[in-house]
Amino acid sequence: MAFVHHISIRVPWHDDQWRGTVCKKPRDNGACVVLPEIAEGKRDEAEICIAGRRFDEIEESELPPCVKERASFMAPFTLRRNLTHPYKYSDSAAHNDLQPMGLQQPPFSAACIPFKWMRREFADDIARGWRLDYDLAREPTEPSWLAEAGWVQNGRNQRAMLEGFFSTIKEKRSLCFFYAKQTPFSDDRRRVLIGIGRVEQIGKPLQYEREGKLTEADTSYVWDVVVRHSIRAEVGEGGFLMPYAELAAAQEQGADVDWGRCLAFSPADRLSEFSYGAEHVTHDGSLSALLECRLALEAAKDVLYQADSVAQALRWIDARISELWKLRGPYPGLGAALSAFGVQNGNFLALHLADHLYENDDPWPLVDKVMRKPASLPPTLAKLVTGDLTDQWKALKASRLELLKLLARVALTNEQASRFYVRAERYAAGIDYEDSQLLENPYLIYEGDRFSVPTSDEGKLERVTLETIDRGAYPADVVNEKHPLPDQSRMSGPLDKRRVRALVIGQLEEAALSGGHTMLPEDLVVLGIRNAKLEPPCPVTEDVIDAVAEFFPYEVSRVVLKGGKPALQLHRYIMSKKLLSSQIHLRVRQGARFTFQDDWRARLDRLLPELDEADKDEMRAREEKAAALAELAASRFSVLVGPAGSGKTTVLRALCQHEQIAAMGVLLLAPTGKARVQLSQKCGHDAQTLAQFLAGCGKRYDTRTGVYKTVPGAPYKGCKTVIVDEASMLTEDMLGALFDAVKTSVDRLILVGDPRQLPPIGAGKPFFDAVTYLTHDQPNVVFPMVGKGYAELTIQRRHKQSGEQDGYPVDLQLANWFSGRPLAPGEDEIWSILEGTGDTTGRVVTHRWDTTEELRTTLLEVLRTELELQSLEDQHAFATSYGGVLGHKTVEFNPGAASEVEAWQVLTPLRNDVLGAKDINRLLHKTFRKDAIAWAGKRSDKRGRIPPPRGPEGIVYGDKVINVRNHNRKYVTPEAKALEYIANGEIGVVVGDLLKDGTNGKAPWLTKVEFSSQPGFVYNFAPWDFDDERSPLLELAYAVTVHKAQGSEFGTTILVLPKKSRLITREMLYTALTRQQRRVVVLHQGNLSELQKLASDENAVIPGRFTNLFEKENPLMLPAPVEVNGKWMDEKLIHRSRRGTALRSKSEVIIDDALAAHDVVAGYEVPFFSRDGQHYRLPDFTIEDQAIGRTILWEHCGMLSDEGYRKRWESKLQWYRENGALPLEEGGGDRATLVVTHDDESGGIDGRKIDARIEELFG
Known part of the structure; x- marks a missing residue:
């Protein structure tokens, strides 16, 4: 039985079912530009003019680039194209006389190119394994650029590789799997299966013809081989398309589509089979892909319950699964096993044996025969089984x-x-x-x-x-x-x-x-x-x-x-739990404390500017910083908690400068490269990334696999104080590896961060859990918030402008709405400010958008304003806004440019969606960097020469970029003191090469990047670092996701917020709104007030993360799963009353439970509008007492010891008075009666007083 492979065929995302038409909304299809051919050639304005038209009705010169990438594989008509060899107009004599070739694609077909097989780096091994007529010696050596291009160039070699690839794809038997590298429905980086059918017919490789000459054997071939398939628009015997279009249409009509379940991803264990344009798919890969589709279709039925096509597709899948098992047989890994035994090209031997076996036969008797008597094999195969192997x-x-x-x-x-x-x-x-x-x-x-x-x-x-x-x-x-x-x-x-x-x-x-x-x-x-x-x-x-x-x-x-x-x-999490919880418990509860006879307040005063006695907030801020310093110095383990701008690094700087502590050594660590630099600069002390430190400490971090682990022995021997910043980003594995390294040798371990930010990408939330554990038995500490092993800074000062004293700036007031903390009663003022007169301080600017076109226009206009551009054509000013320097002929990006690269940043929760980070980067690149892109494509220019565009995004000289994978990199200048390591999320700028006009030298080919986290060091990136199949190491970074921005600070941030996305959580918004130093511009879809709802526990991600780090030390911290609106959450981490209302604080839960016990119906945070209907406030509870026709507004006041909170409550109280809501004690107002209760001095609430007040109101 002849051996059978199946085939995967890559197609670009298309918004109209790949029917041989231009997209209906070309500009909204940002998913297709993940393919370099499309990214380079896509012209949105031109495609808009022909949107929806059939390809066969358009002049070939006007066809979009997606045609070459098989965007018409479902076209019901024949498509004809002329192919010109890409080297025809080069100086290669072997190519410049090649004539254009006509390629005819019949209906329902795709022109497939097996790129991996045509790559020289793979071809030699493939050819040896398959015994193909490929000879490296045939490959051209001149011109040099052709020899170095990396592709198979010789015609005979090309034919051998193409015929070899398609030799095991069998008409009427092989399946074809169409997939896309990216869709607009998910940020998942896996390939997405689009449709599955059967291979109907395979064309022959076409050879180019020469002008006026006979074609020779070595003449190049067209790599496109046409494959006809059996899929049709209506699901039938030939296969199916996944119902993504139908799901998207249902979503537009209001259906809740869980794309994570409804998308069919290529099998996780078969990435190589769904790569390189077209590739062989094994029977196992096919079975796995079919099961992925079956699972996704079952999920789609929840939305498309009336669609018979889904049921038909499921029946087709079941039939193919049965068929594939027969083809697969009992030993699909025979070739790999023979190779493991020592047979050179064991897979080729297995292919030969398959030709001598029937379907579902046992191959081992035949294997035993040829291994014992290799002479029974053809001579070319007999050489594979040497005498030693026998x-x-x-x-x-x-x-x-x-x-x-x-x-x-x-x-x-x-x-x-x-x-x-x-x-x-x-x-x-x-x-x-x-x-x-x-x-x-x-x-x-x-x-x-x-x-x-x-x-x-x-x-x-x-x-x-x-x-x-x-x-x-x-x-x-x-x-x-x-x-x-x-x-x-x-x-x-x-x-x-x-x-x-x-x-x-x-x-x-x-x-x-x-x-x-x-x-x-x-x-x-x-x-x-x-x-x-x-x-x-x-x-x-x-x-x-x-x-x-x-x-x-x-x-x-x-x-x-x-x-x-x-x-x-x-x-392993049992072990990390034992390590972390026991160490923290022992160090805090039982460890001997350090004693210092210091006036910590005096130390702070010497470090900070002279105190203005009228600035009450600053006086309180210094008071809590001094208390925090004393605790950090005394405790063997502690956490320093505080929001952005509260002065955490000021406290750390004072601690590091203490003579006794400094003498014993201080080690500063951070999870990201940027956080490392910020920590080092603010504390005036060297710092390392956690990965760097652990990699050099018993190899507790494996740079090859990215795994953190514990290691017997090899303890850290060095500094006695270890401080870790941005601790909310630490996974349990990371923190476990750190504790494993320092547990026996470090006197003082301090974790610093904000537990209200996004939790780590990975397992656990150990910083949050540690903070919860340390505060669990001291919940009523009011001010300063300091206890054993715990210090919290509450007063934010960093963002204050001169003249501002009490209270938070508006941007931080907005951020605190999403902090998950109990809010003082006047904090809802922020929404009236933003929706009314606006923020007069300029710290928060908001812009509404409704459609993607409106967002594009608004975003570009915001950038023009914020960056002070003369117009959208002012490319020079754009470039100088993040580090470029205006030179004689152009803007130059010299070493040192990275110091300005974070002056501004666009942030978005999304990566792949329409106007996610990828799409925004493309928009800004095409708008503000078009001259640089054109310059990179030229071989000569008066400005000099720069490397060609790299990667699917076309990265060029002067682009703002982000590194997306932790990796070691030795190619750096200068070498002395270089880290030779780049962390995921480090942002930089391309500073080279620029070969200036009149300078002799080889054309620049390396992309050189300086990162803001490693100023003064320039890393070299080669073309292969941008290979789209291997995921490029660098991406454009004019826009980044909020996750990537965590741990970084920017001068101005521009936050793009779509209306509906499962990725927008409370922690994400809080993190996004605390990245700016000067101003945040919020571009929101729909009404701004829609964002208010995202502050509830139901939209938080931390309560939905199950951990049990301190269950032994405190059984009350055991997880208590409860289902909330279809999501599982830990009940102890959310505020929910007995009747299911999501609230902000324990005090509100007590009040709502008391109201429910008295059968009083109350609405939570129902807007109470001003008399003119233009403004509103959000009382805690609104009670419509129909019996006597009155409205009761209930406000519970906490934290009024804070001057800023108190003033805003007084302002809110006055607003209530002006709009007809007077206190109960004054007989109520003409529109509402205001009931006010308070926390006691310890921050608690007396439930008996609440019951008494309800009895007073309702009897």
Whole structure:
């Protein structure tokens, strides 16, 4: 039976079903420009003029670039194109006489290019493995640029590679998987499956013809090979398109579409099979892709419940799954297993053997024959099985052969098979299982590979996934009945304990990665497994977990929730919990405290400007800073908490300058490069990133894998005080690795940050948990907010302008609305300010937009105003706004430019959506950098020469960029004192190369970047660092996501807020609104008042993150899951009354519960409008007393000891008076009666007094 591959075909996103038309809204399709060909050639204005028209009705010169990228694969008509070789107009003699070639694409077809096979870096290995007629010696050596281009250039070689690729794609048998690299529906970086059908017909590679000459064998070929497919607009026997268009239409009509569930992503373990334009897809990859689509279609049914096409597509998938299992057979990993054994090109040998086997045959008798008698193979294949291999095979122990067969049962890559078969590689990768253990439990291949490390210098690692092992352990009946697994490896049924354990581990790993949970309620784990994309399904129940729990030790532990409900937790988080909680508890509750005979207030006064006695806020600020300093110095562990501008780094600077503390050494750490620089500059002391420090301290951070870990021994020996800034960004793994390093050697460990910001990307919320633990038994501390191991700064001063004294500036007042803290009663004033007269201080500017076109116009106008541009054509002023210097002929970006790169920043919660960060960057790039882009495309220019545009975004000289992956980088100047490391999120500017006019030298080809976090150092990036298939290391950074901005500060921020997005949370808004130093400009979709609702606990992400860090030290901190509007949250972290109202404080909960107990219906934060209807305030509770026809407004006052809060409450009280709401004690007003209650002096509330007041009001 001839070997069969399937094919993946990349297409760009299209807003009208790929029917051979221009997009209906070309400008709104920013997802297609992830492909470099489209990014370079897309002209929005031109496409708008032909929007919706068929490609065959448009002049070829006017066709959009997406035509070349297969945007017409569903066109019901023939499309003809003329292809001109890209080197025709070059100085290459082999190409400049090539004639244009006509390419005819029949209806429902795609012109496919297997780019990986045509890349010289891969071609040689592929050709050897496939025994193709490829010879590197045929490749041209002149001109030099052609030799260095990286592509296969010789015609014979091109033909060999193209024919080799398509030789295993079989008409009528192979499936074709269409996918997009990006869609507007998700920020997920995975590929999205668009449709699946069958390959109907494959064209032949076309060879270019020469002008006036006979075509030679070495003449270049057209790389586009036409593949016809069976998919049609109506779902039928030929396949289907995923119903994304229908879902988008339903969403526009108001349907709630969960795109995370409705999108079908390419299999996580098969990334290479869905890359490089067109690529082979294995049977395992196909099965996995079909299961992904099935799961997404099941989710889509919740929205498209009347669509019969979804049911038809599901039936088609089931039929293909059955078919694929027969094709797959029992040993899909045979080639990889043979390679692991030592056969050179084991996959090619496996292909040959497949031609001599029937469908679903056992290959091992034939394998044994050829390994013992290689002469039975054709001569070219016989060379693969050397005499040494034959001897090795004959001497092979039975257990080693069984392991080889087991690995062949699984569709592993060559590297994965080698990692588990070759014991030396296995141990070097950190996998401590023996052969016998793997044979007894195949799932240990997945479990053991989760934390394996690269064993080669390249540092690349593709881990084995759970789904891959599951398919090998549970083949379909047609395979299993004929080829059952050996007894020791065979599963007892779908609920085999080995499978259940691995699936539990998989659920907990995914929960940690995507949800930040370090433990999960058992019932959520059960539901996750039952709903997983598995075949056969695993119908696990709580009883099953009970039965197999004894098999969990060393990987999973059972823990409890509040009330005794069971939960599950990975063993490593049990260990990190023990380490962190015990260390913090011992250091704070039992550790001997340090004593200092210091006047900390006097130290602060010497450090700060002279005090204005009239500035009461500043007096209180210094009082709390002094109290904080005393606690940080005395405690062995402490947290310093405070919002932006509260003076945390001032406190740290004073601490670091203390003679006794400085003499014992101070180590400053931060999670990001930018935070490191800010901490160092503000404290006047060197700092490191946490990754840098841990990588050099027992390798507790692996720079190759990005994993933080604990290591036996190798304690840190150095400074006695360790301070970590931006601690809210630390995961439990990061903090655990740090504690592991310093637990025995450091006197004083201080975590600094704002727990109300976004939680870390990764597992846990340890800073938040530590703050909660340390304040749990001291909740009524009012001022200063200092206790054992805990200090909070509450008075924000950084943003104050001269003349401002009491209270917060308006921008911080807005941010505090989303802080999750209880708010004083006058804080709702912010909304009347912003929606009424506006902020007269200029700190907050708001602009409304409704459509994407309005946003584009508004955003460009805001930038023109904020950057003081003469017009939208003022490209020079734009460039100088972030570090450029106006030179003789152009704006130059010299080393040192990065110091200005964060003068302003556009922020958005979204990355890929319409007008997410990617789309905004493209808009600004095309508008303000078009001259630089054109300059980069020229070979000569009076201004000099710069590198060509790089990557899918076309990054050029002078662009503002962001590094998107932690990585080591040695190519830096100067080398002395260079970090040789760039952290994810570091922002910089391209400062080279610029070869000035009249200067001799090679054309610039390196992109040189200086980062603001590493001033004075310039890093070199080569063209391959921008490979779009490998995800470029640099992206444009005129706009970045709020997550990327965390830990950074900017002069002015411009925040773009769409109306509806699951990504907009309370913490995200709080983080976004505290990034600015001078001003924030908010571009909001719809009414500004819509943002008010996002401040509730229901829109917070921290309460939905399950952790149990301090459960032993304080059982009250056990998680208590409760479902709130379809989301699971920890009940102790939200304020919700008994009747389900989401509130802001415990005091409000007590009041609402009391009202409910008296059967009083009350609305929460219902707007009370002024007499003229132009302004409003938000009373805590509004009660419409219909019995006597009165309206009662109930306000509860806390924090009135703060001067600013008190003044704003007095202002609100006066506003109530002016608008007909008078206090109860004065008989009420003509429009409402105002009831006011207060916290007591300790910050508490007396429930008895509340009950008494309600009795007084309602009897």
